Amino acid sequence: MSIVITGANGKLGSLIMKELLQKVASDQVIACVRRPEEAHEYLEQGIEVRHCDYDQSETLEQAFAGASKLLFISSSNNDDTTRLRQHAHVIEAAKKSQVEHILYTSFAYPEDGNISLTHLHLATEHAILTSGIPHTFLRNALYTDFVGVLGLDAAIAAGEWRTYPGDWKFNTVTRHDLAVGIAAVITEPGHTNKTYELTAPRPWTFQELATALSDLTDKPISLRQDPQVHNWMYGFLGKINTSSTSPDLERLIGGPVTSLKDSIRPFISFKFGIKQGDGG
Numbered sequence: 001m002s003i004v005i006t007g008a009n010g011k012l013g014s015l016i017m018k019e020l021l022q023k024v025a026s027d028q029v030i031a032c033v034r035r036p037e038e039a040h041e042y043l044e045q046g047i048e049v050r051h052c053d054y055d056q057s058e059t060l061e062q063a064f065a066g067a068s069k070l071l072f073i074s075s076s077n078n079d080d081t082t083r084l085r086q087h088a089h090v091i092e093a094a095k096k097s098q099v100e101h102i103l104y105t106s107f108a109y110p111e112d113g114n115i116s117l118t119h120l121h122l123a124t125e126h127a128i129l130t131s132g133i134p135h136t137f138l139r140n141a142l143y144t145d146f147v148g149v150l151g152l153d154a155a156i157a158a159g160e161w162r163t164y165p166g167d168w169k170f171n172t173v174t175r176h177d178l179a180v181g182i183a184a185v186i187t188e189p190g191h192t193n194k195t196y197e198l199t200a201p202r203p204w205t206f207q208e209l210a211t212a213l214s215d216l217t218d219k220p221i222s223l224r225q226d227p228q229v230h231n232w233m234y235g236f237l238g239k240i241n242t243s244s245t246s247p248d249l250e251r252l253i254g255g256p257v258t259s260l261k262d263s264i265r266p267f268i269s270f271k272f273g274i275k276q277g278d279g280g
């Protein structure tokens with residue numbers, strides 16, 4: 001078995017590599033990276049490193065040669081039209097290289113969104129279905145990291161957190177939990193032609209986040225809804241489904257996902273004396 005992983009130098013890809021290497025021998029895993037010169041840690045572990053650039057089709061066919069499983073991590077380019085083209089290159093190369101099974105990191109509940117991001121992921125899923133390659137769609141929820149742009153440090157300092165009005169609910173996850181679940185899908189049998197919604201099993205609210213912040217900082221932090229709050233993130237959150245949940249991730253992990261409190265710990269400033277864990 002040859003497991004080929006794209007984006008292996010990225011944040012999610014490197015966590016998945018770590019989990020995989022606890023389950024399979026290093027000679028069964030191939031790290032595909034855009035910049036091989038930054039992959040010396042893999043080489044030191046005896047892992048084969050291949051050059052793979054979604055913009056350079058000619059690199060991809062060779063990179064995917066012999067793959068019984070290809071974990072295709074979606075591009076991080078910030079233009080979805082570019083990403084669509086890059087993803088088409090990956091799927092064409094996977095077909096030419098006769099990849100036996102492609103696993104794609106999609107986005108949770110894409111049918112419920114109406115933005116370029118959700119169209120991109122659905123279009124990529126359709127292109128994979130059209131290719132006829134056996135597939136698994138790993139529809140990742142929003143990373144809990146997004147709390148990092150909601151002004152938590154200022155809320156802690158002020159003892160009050162202002163959020164945009166609304167009945168907000170979030171099914172976010174940590175990359176670490178996703179990595180554990182995705183490594184299980186790659187290494188266990190029975191996941192071909194399946195779609196998993198990799199969300200937390202319960203959504204959390206801003207009130208629960210404020211309570212977790214108070215617990216972490218030992219300071220009272222109240223929540224106030226304020227229509228004057230301006231943050232681009234609310235526009236984005238309002239256009240995707242962040243509230244539906246699925247038991248898929250906990251089933252794959254074989255236990256509970258990381259708690260909200262532990263998930264947000266890495267995103268709170270050291271200046272408040274918060275002990276940092278590895279929840280991200």
Ligand SMILES: NC(=O)c1ccc[n+]([C@@H]2O[C@H](COP(=O)([O-])OP(=O)(O)OC[C@H]3O[C@@H](n4cnc5c(N)ncnc54)[C@H](OP(=O)(O)O)[C@@H]3O)[C@@H](O)[C@H]2O)c1
Nearest residue numbers: 007009010011012034052053054055074075076141142143
């Ligand atoms: N669910 C969510 O909330 C969420 C949030 C943000 C992103 N995402 C998606 O999830 C993916 C993984 O997340 P992440 O946190 O691991 O992101 P990341 O750390 O930015 O990793 C993205 C990986 O994609 C690689 N990549 C980008 N463009 C490429 C290209 N042209 N050819 C080959 N490889 C390319 C990067 O290579 P280099 O190492 O060379 O840069 C990197 O390894 C992202 O790429 C994005 O599609 C999801």
